[in-house]
Amino acid sequence: MESVVKTGRTVDEAIDSALQEMGLTRDEVQVDILQLENSGFLGLFGRKEGKVRVTPMKSLPLSESTSERKGKPKQKSKPRGERAEKASTNNRETRGKNGSRKSENNRPERKPDTSEKKKRQPEPTTAPSVAQRGESSAKAEEVVRKISETFGIKVDVQATETEKAVNIRVVGDQVGQLIGRRGRTLGAVQYIVSRLINEDRPDRKKITIDVDGYNEDRESSLKELATRTADRVMETGKPVFLRPMSPPERRIIHLTLQDDDEVGTESVGEQDSRQVVLFPKSIDQEELQRILDSPPPPRSGRRPPRRRRRN
Template identity: 30%
Template sequence: MEVEKTARSVEEAVEQALAELGAKREEVEVEVLEEPSKVLFGLLGRRPARVRVRVKDTPVRRAKELLGKVIDAMGLMVDMKFRETEEGLFVDIAGPNVGILIGRRGETLNALQYIVSLYVNKNRVQKCKVYLDVEGYRRRREETLRRLALRLAEKAKRKGRNIVLEPMSSHERKIIHTALQGRDDIYTYSEGEEPYRKIIISPRK
């Protein structure tokens, strides 16, 4: 997405372009097409500055674009914060009535994260992992899964038989595996095909 603007100065033209694009200065590339200058020794006025401002094609821009369309279509008013690190792009969404974005046990949130990830990484050579969260749901869910893992591990150990968990996403399965790794009384493994792949907690004989 790009626009061209003319104004008395380069900076004024850039500000007009930013307003039209709805972007911040660090989110764009600026090409100065013409510097402002006097015409005929100043006898006939000044030639205005002309710039071309292009929004950078970054993971943040792509995620913001898609999420904006989805959330607008749902009629929600939200605040989105984007944080890009070496690990990936983290998006935190907050606001009233955002529970609809989470869904049953995070199913809607996981689906939305998957779609955003596909859009962000389309035609990109260097892939970027996308982590989407709503009102701290991911953190609370991780704590719940860790407690569940410990409780079911004790149950498997006490009863001496396998405990089969409900199907989970790969991210949630990793939380369970990590919570129980290194134990010498039980072990975990996954079986089944996505999206019905599940974890089995098994006592060591």
């Protein structure tokens, strides 16, 4: 009996399915686990089934044949003449048409089967179809709903999809929990959705989530901040460092002032502490470089604790 490969929600379920098909017990087979089960994220994406290969024990056929021989009566040996005649008959059957015995080495070489090789060759990657694009928006909606449920809030999710992007609009009560302080929670949710949607895609899609119009309001607020800070720089003639921002937020600041003839912008810092500095373009370049090389520590945005008065 050959090996059987089975899959199931769990490894045990796959093993039980194989044993049922083979009609054997667990002690009569050898189990090779090819893949452990994985529930994935939120039970939606990255989920993998358990996969096993079940092979009968090699000793099983020997034991069966031994028991069968014990149950059968021992046959009497045939006369020497019959054995000799049977052997000569077998020799005649193995001879070729020209009367000579065919040698194992003279057999024609068996050509390898190219059908298996053809099957194993990977198929060329094609562009995602319209159905696949629709699946991306459906998956995005489902993930956002699942994440919202973990916050204990009900939301209405609508996703629109283009060739290069998926835009998700979320509305509902208490959606502020999905936004978080300065949009940090929303940024994390957007990152998770982007990773899950683009996990198995050859072409990445840009994922944008707007919760109750937050993105539009935030963009307007950042543009106003950039304009107001630029006026301050022109009045004082000194550079101004803004608080740390995310890459999309910094991009809005740069785009707002990219055509300004008197105020320039530059990003400094590393990782989460990266911030935008606004400076007058008339400033000495050496002085500007010195300021950019030693930016002040980023502000946390929290007020310092009040000191208690001593009596």
